Amino acid sequence: MSAKTIMIQGATSDAGKSALATGLCRLLARRGVKVAPFKPQNMALNSAVTVDGGEIGRSQAVQAQACGLEPHTDMNPVLLKPASRDGAQVIIQGRAIGNMQARGYHDYKPIAMRAVLASHARLAAQYQCIVAEGAGSPAEINLRDGDIANMGFAEAVDCPVILVADIERGGVFAHLAGTLALLSESERARVVGLVINRFRGDPALLQSGVDWLQAYTGKPVLGVLPYLHDLHLEAEDSLSCGAPAAARSGGKLTVAVPALPFASNHTDFDPLRLHPQVDFRLVRAGQAMPPADLIILPGSKSVLADLAWLHQQGWEEAIRRHLRYGGKLIGICGGLQMLGRKLHDPDGLEGTPGSGDGLGWLDLETTLAPEKRLTRRRGRLALDDAEAAGYEIHMGVSEGPALARPALRFADGGCDGARSEDDQILATYLHGLFDESAASLAVLQWAGLVEPAALDYPALREANIDKLADMLEAHLDLGPIRHCLPEPR
Structure with a gap:
């Protein structure tokens, strides 16, 4: 077996990559596809213990649940846990190998990439489909050299990419068009579709913008995903990046x-x-x-x-x-x-x-x-x-x-x-x-x-994963990328 891999990348951090990957994992699993999650490199202080006794990012553990799997270290082979203002503990395939400053880790990336590709190959031999998640944005110019988290990985394994942007932030068309403009020709070619996330209101009012975006970029818009109120997914990042609920005044x-x-x-x-x-x-x-x-x-x-x-x-x-x-x-x-x-x-x-x-x-x-x-x-x-x-x-x-x-x-x-x-x-x-x-x-x-x-709480977490998958079922058009996905068994 050799899995098909599809990668979710974001025009910005917190664009909705994790949520889209989680929902897509559940959607494919529902359709009978043997699917597994993957994130080449994660930077997060929220982690989980895997079935093989290692440590991965929390989001990949949730995505494993969406696939009906126990989390495994191959699902997130590189985890960086910030330990100082410019340094992090580096975890490779579930095991801490030590602390590195940013420059030292940059020099280490070729070794980390070997671990990434080895983990991906093991998953590809076991599953029909791998839903991979990028980190941050693929258009960060200063991080493109030696990249293993976004297009560097996608190019290495030759997988298609879905690019998602958050309309809630404003400037969604600039985010998507600008990200594509900063990619290399081969990287742009592997972007098979665009997703606009967290839209509030009537999608018909956005249609003229969607039409322009498709004509300007030559890429299909696979969906305008609605803002989901009261959605709870465990955050992968620090406290400042996604605490899931506000204080409830009047609590007992x-x-x-x-x-x-x-x-x-x-x-x-x-x-x-x-x-x-x-x-x-x-x-x-x-x-x-x-x-x-x-x-x-x-x-x-x-x-x-x-x-x-x-x-x-x-x-x-x-x-x-x-x-x-x-x-x-x-x-x-x-x-x-x-x-x-x-x-x-x-x-x-x-x-x-x-x-x-x-x-x-x-x-x-x-x-x-x-x-x-x-x-x-x-x-x-x-x-x-x-x-x-x-x-x-x-x-x-x-x-x-x-x-x-x-x-x-x-x-x-x-x-x-x-x-x-x-x-x-x-x-x-x-x-x-x-x-x-x-x-x-x-x-x-x-x-x-x-x-x-x-x-x-476990039932609530499961219900929220289903809520995501239901939303994608209704608002995400997989038709233009069906060739990128395996047939259900």
């Missing part, structure tokens, strides 16, 4: 989360953002910590740097006051490490080698180690013995008396995290803590919510 429980500069896996909080009884507050730089029932310290790709930033914002005292008045506090992964007495980074894995003081509210210390822990876990929460499931992604090893009161006990007999003696603080390495309805209900009750409503 207020949850506040500091927007740390290097916050990772903020998709942990999507079930809280979407819960009808939760007023979710993302607290950004310069804002005061609001009165809250529950404060959560999120995961972090650079814990000491984020902890210093927390101090600069004056939020340590705000959290201390919150605890003094009986509020609840959760630390997840990097947040757990912040709650301890000390954090040691002897090898400089997240910055300058050395040690720093934690907040000191749990009697434990953490040492960062080169080997990253990547595992899926299932067990029971100390709160109400509720069933919990999720995944661990961390380089820290925590030790100390606080761990004698664990937050979770796993099915394999192991334990995780800690609870404070006064029962106000809970800390865990488990990402996805709120995904399971039972665990989410137990935590919300512990935080003070009386009679919390159950939210079936």
Whole structure:
């Protein structure tokens, strides 16, 4: 078997590439096509643990679900996790190989490309179709040399490209026409169709523009996709690029989360953002910590740097006051490490080698180690013995008396995290803590919510994928690109 590959590229970042790829994966899977997702290179702090024990971008895990597959490291062979202002942890085929500055990574790209092509070849041997997703825009002039994320990959595997642009941003015709103008002749030739995304209103009012665009570019417009209200897909990027819901004023429980500069896996909080009884507050730089029932310290790709930033914002005292008045506090992964007495980074894995003081509210210390822990876990929460499931992604090893009161006990007999003696603080390495309805209900009750409503988050995620596919079924014309797609089995 040798799969046909079709690639979704965007005229800008956040044009809707991930959503279009996800919906197309589900649409093809519904039609009986054996399809898999692929993203050559992803830059994101939201990641997932794969079935083969590696790490990939969160969006590719969602796309795998859309295909009816378990996520695999070959679906996102290069993942860059920003760890400083100009550097990132480089993950190749699911495994961290170290941190690189931007220039160093540029020199490394030929090696990364070999991993990309090897992963793509393995998928192509197993599936009928690969829906590949680009990154950013293919027309970024300064990034075209040695590109592996967009047209560099498309040229290497000789695949057709769909170009999508977001009309919500304005200038959609300039985005599409300008992107095509900046491509090479061979790159333009492989663009088989254009998609206009997130349109509000009557498509007939846009028809004159669509006609002009098709005549000017010589490319068919495959669809004008409507803006989908209340669509929720787990974001791949940082907190500033796609938090899925606004705070709900009038919620019965207020949850506040500091927007740390290097916050990772903020998709942990999507079930809280979407819960009808939760007023979710993302607290950004310069804002005061609001009165809250529950404060959560999120995961972090650079814990000491984020902890210093927390101090600069004056939020340590705000959290201390919150605890003094009986509020609840959760630390997840990097947040757990912040709650301890000390954090040691002897090898400089997240910055300058050395040690720093934690907040000191749990009697434990953490040492960062080169080997990253990547595992899926299932067990029971100390709160109400509720069933919990999720995944661990961390380089820290925590030790100390606080761990004698664990937050979770796993099915394999192991334990995780800690609870404070006064029962106000809970800390865990488990990402996805709120995904399971039972665990989410137990935590919300512990935080003070009386009679919390159950939210079936996995079912909600599945419904949103179907919503995307339904929209594409109605508004995307695959006719002009049918030759690029395999016949259903």
